[in-house]
Amino acid sequence: MVLSKRFAREIPLYIMLAPAVVLVLIYSYAPMVGIVMAFQRVLPGKGIFGSPWVGIENFIFVAKMPTILQVVWNTIRIAGLKAIFGVVVPVSVALMLNNVTSHLFKRTVQTIIYLPHFLSWIIMAGILVDILSPSEGIVNQMLGAVGIQPIFFLGDDKIFPWTMVFTDVWKSFGFGTIIYLAALTDIDPTLYEAAVVDGATRWQQTLHITLPGISGTIIMLSTLSLGNILNAGFDQIFNLYSPLVYSTGDIIDTLVFRTGIINNQYGIATAVGLLKSVVSLLLIGTAYKLAAMWADYRLF
Amino acid sequence: MNPKIYKLPFFENLLNLTVLALLALLCLFPILHILALSFSSATAASSGKVAILPVEFTAQSYQFVLENVAFAKSFLISLQRVLVGVPVNMLLTILVAYPLSRSQAEFRARGFFAWFFVITILFSGGLIPWYMVIRQTGLIDKFWALILPGALPVFNVILLANSFRTIPKELEEAAAMDGAGHWTILFRILLPMSLPVLATLTLFVAVSHWNQWFDGLILMNSPDKYPLQSYLQTVVVNPDPRMLTERDLGLLKVISNRTTRAAQIFIAMIPILLIYPFLQRYFTTGIKLGSVKG
Numbered sequence: 001m002v003l004s005k006r007f008a009r010e011i012p013l014y015i016m017l018a019p020a021v022v023l024v025l026i027y028s029y030a031p032m033v034g035i036v037m038a039f040q041r042v043l044p045g046k047g048i049f050g051s052p053w054v055g056i057e058n059f060i061f062v063a064k065m066p067t068i069l070q071v072v073w074n075t076i077r078i079a080g081l082k083a084i085f086g087v088v089v090p091v092s093v094a095l096m097l098n099n100v101t102s103h104l105f106k107r108t109v110q111t112i113i114y115l116p117h118f119l120s121w122i123i124m125a126g127i128l129v130d131i132l133s134p135s136e137g138i139v140n141q142m143l144g145a146v147g148i149q150p151i152f153f154l155g156d157d158k159i160f161p162w163t164m165v166f167t168d169v170w171k172s173f174g175f176g177t178i179i180y181l182a183a184l185t186d187i188d189p190t191l192y193e194a195a196v197v198d199g200a201t202r203w204q205q206t207l208h209i210t211l212p213g214i215s216g217t218i219i220m221l222s223t224l225s226l227g228n229i230l231n232a233g234f235d236q237i238f239n240l241y242s243p244l245v246y247s248t249g250d251i252i253d254t255l256v257f258r259t260g261i262i263n264n265q266y267g268i269a270t271a272v273g274l275l276k277s278v279v280s281l282l283l284i285g286t287a288y289k290l291a292a293m294w295a296d297y298r299l300f
Numbered sequence: 301m302n303p304k305i306y307k308l309p310f311f312e313n314l315l316n317l318t319v320l321a322l323l324a325l326l327c328l329f330p331i332l333h334i335l336a337l338s339f340s341s342a343t344a345a346s347s348g349k350v351a352i353l354p355v356e357f358t359a360q361s362y363q364f365v366l367e368n369v370a371f372a373k374s375f376l377i378s379l380q381r382v383l384v385g386v387p388v389n390m391l392l393t394i395l396v397a398y399p400l401s402r403s404q405a406e407f408r409a410r411g412f413f414a415w416f417f418v419i420t421i422l423f424s425g426g427l428i429p430w431y432m433v434i435r436q437t438g439l440i441d442k443f444w445a446l447i448l449p450g451a452l453p454v455f456n457v458i459l460l461a462n463s464f465r466t467i468p469k470e471l472e473e474a475a476a477m478d479g480a481g482h483w484t485i486l487f488r489i490l491l492p493m494s495l496p497v498l499a500t501l502t503l504f505v506a507v508s509h510w511n512q513w514f515d516g517l518i519l520m521n522s523p524d525k526y527p528l529q530s531y532l533q534t535v536v537v538n539p540d541p542r543m544l545t546e547r548d549l550g551l552l553k554v555i556s557n558r559t560t561r562a563a564q565i566f567i568a569m570i571p572i573l574l575i576y577p578f579l580q581r582y583f584t585t586g587i588k589l590g591s592v593k594g
Binding site: 006009010012013014016017019020021023024026027028029030031032033034035037047048093096097099100105108109111112113114115116118119120121122123125126127128129130131136138141170174178202234235239253256257260261266269270273274276277280281284285 | 308313316317319321323324326328330331333334345348350351392395398399402407409413416417420422423424425426427428429430431432436449451483486507510511512513514529532536538558561562564565568569576579583
């Protein structure tokens with residue numbers, strides 16, 4: 001009787017959860033069941049239940065793809081470079097902004113550098129394709145004015161990954177900067193006062209007070225980005241790449257898209273997707289463990 | 301924050317300000333350039349005379365874009381998507397955050413449901429199974445395909461649940477003493493006290509709905525059902541000449557392709573620019589949210 005009374009008080013909570021539970025079951029959990037397609041030769045019109053089982057045939061096919069190692073390496077390389085610059089640039093800009101005494105200047109810079117974060121990669125790609133064009137883009141025009149030959153930022157496979165890294169940092173460093181600035185304001189000002197009394201130079205203050213003060217945030221964000229090492233940025237690359245730069249710019253997600261959605265090889269695309277999900281899960285798990293250990297980060 | 305201690309020597313200060321100003325310019329310049337292009341004539345644009353001010357000012361590109369039915373239609377679909385999607389997202393976020401913010405004693409299944417939702421952040425079936433399920437549920441080519449699959453933003457649920465937990469328990473206990481049930485506590489006490497948080501989350505889901513392009517692109521078979529960003533993907537980023545009519549081809553000679561592309565990009569940016577002041581204002585709330593621990 002006591003138990004049922006307790007349950008009665010919980011009923012509204014179940015009612016609140018019900019619609020979301022149903023939607024999540026359908027659109028998040030059902031696709032997890034759909035992973036069995038990785039072990040099938042999916043026939044058009046037959047779906048999951050009618051297609052024949054082929055064991056690990058799809059995985060063997062993936063392993064034998066001539067480009068697969070290159071694609072995995074491209075992914076890790078681009079994501080890794082983005083992660084490194086994605087920490088270094090915002091931390092530097094935050095430290096620089098912290099040295100600015102004019103409130104108006106600081107606020108203006110913050111407002112401007114933060115804007116690209118809210119624009120979609122579609123808009124960004126539209127802008128980039130125009131300004132980076134070798135024939136009429138303004139960037140190459142400006143380079144031409146100082147005597148530099150046109151650079152194929154999006155069409156040269158040696159340059160393409162760097163274009164991706166640079167433009168990604170361009171879009172997101174303002175966002176990162178504001179996070180680090182918020183961390184900077186939490187540093188106890190009396191530490192600086194004490195340092196000045198002890199005769200510390202400004203560089204010594206930066207090195208011994210400011211950096212240690214935001215190291216928690218730096219460690220937390222860098223560790224969490226480890227979980228994203230297989231996400232090199234589908235939205236960005238898909239909208240900017242072309243067959244010219246597949247050798248260095250094709251990543252796991254774009255490969256899955258072309259195999260699955262364009263070529264309709266559902267089984268194979270699902271197999272690649274599954275491998276990626278599993279490795280990502282392990283990495284995210286490790287990242288959260290490390291973040292909890294080093295920076296006392298908790299999701300809940 | 302502590303100017304006396306942190307003041308830089310003159311030249312270092314100057315260098316510092318210059319580098320920051322250049323960085324800001326680097327972010328602003330491309331946007332101004334696109335705006336200038338969109339208001340320039342075709343000849344000026346193709347002869348490379350346009351920098352950040354329009355050359356041979358004309359609004360012809362805008363006229364062409366706004367007369368384009370497909371563009372207007374996709375703009376309206378995006379608007380509709382935000383107007384329907386945001387309330388759905390927010391309602392579900394609130395309804396899930398409340399039970400998850402209860403204590404284990406109050407809601408015994410809390411742990412189970414917390415994991416039930418968090419797992420979906422950590423692991424997914426991948427692109428193809430996701431697509432197949434949406435197809436199985438009959439949503440291909442339907443407006444609701446843009447709303448239902450992402451109806452619950454789990455990360456926002458975590459943020460909101462954490463923020464509910466920072467509200468003093470005494471308030472709820474007093475209300476419960478007066479006979480208030482869960483619904484009353486949620487709607488009469490917790491929500492009115494969480495307005496800044498709710499505003500932040502609302503703005504963020506609105507931006508993400510506006511910016512979504514991938515789902516529209518692959519879940520809609522016919523381009524006349526595309527939201528704006530998916531439409532731009534096929535017209536501006538990845539142009540398909542088949543989308544142009546005879547009349548368009550004739551007109552494009554007058555107002556180069558480049559200036560109409562610029563005009564379309566800029567129109568798609570306008571809603572974001574309009575709410576940008578609010579985004580800025582609530583952003584600090586957003587950051588503080590992320591660092592709140594339960």
